[in-house]
Amino acid sequence: MTKEILPGRYTAKLDDEIVVFIIGMRVNKWWAIHKWLPVFKAMPSMIRELYTNKEIGCLSMENFFGLRTTLMVQYWRSSEDLLAYAKGQKHLTAWKNFNKKIGNNDAVGIYHETYIVPKGNHESIYGNMPPFGLARATGRKIITPELNSASKRIRA
Structure with a gap:
């Protein structure tokens, strides 16, 4: 299914703080499939939970797959929401299973990074793209002459 391409240039519509959470895994030993496949298979149920329960606080996410590494960028409503989810049943179960x-x-290998982005401390541009990234999470607005440079978008 192809997402609708939005012609022209737009930026994310964001009036509040947002949390950017990056999470993923890396296959270090391909032959140890019994070790990395369970880690890989633990994510779909958590992703499904986040998509179907918007009250949890995950606004949107994007997935990327490389030869050895997966990467998921998630956009969260608040750090409180993200931390509450980290203590939730599905995540705790997956984390305990991983450690066991x-x-x-x-x-x-697994990794995550968390960035708390205060209001007015972000900039984005999308040209001829489907809804993507931060603009997919928060909505979008057309780039006008008042927003036609990165420095103007940061100050806006």
Whole structure:
């Protein structure tokens, strides 16, 4: 299914703080499929939970897959929402399973980064794109002459 392309240039419509959460895994040893496949398979149920329960606070997400590394960028309403989800049942279960089955085994790596972006401390531009990234999470607005440079968008 192809997303509708929005012709022209637009920017994210964001009037509040937002939390950007990056999470993923890296396959370090391809032959140790019994170690990394369970980690990979733990994500779909959590993703489904976030998509179907918007009250949790995850606004949107984008997925990327490389040869060894997966990367997911999530946009959250607040750090409180993200931290509450981290303590929730599905995530805690996945985390406990990871530590029990993999722990410090170097066959698979996991990572996450959290960025709290205060209001007025972001900039974005999208040209001839489907709804994507921050604009998909928060909505979009057309770039007008008042917003036609990065410095103007940051100050807006």
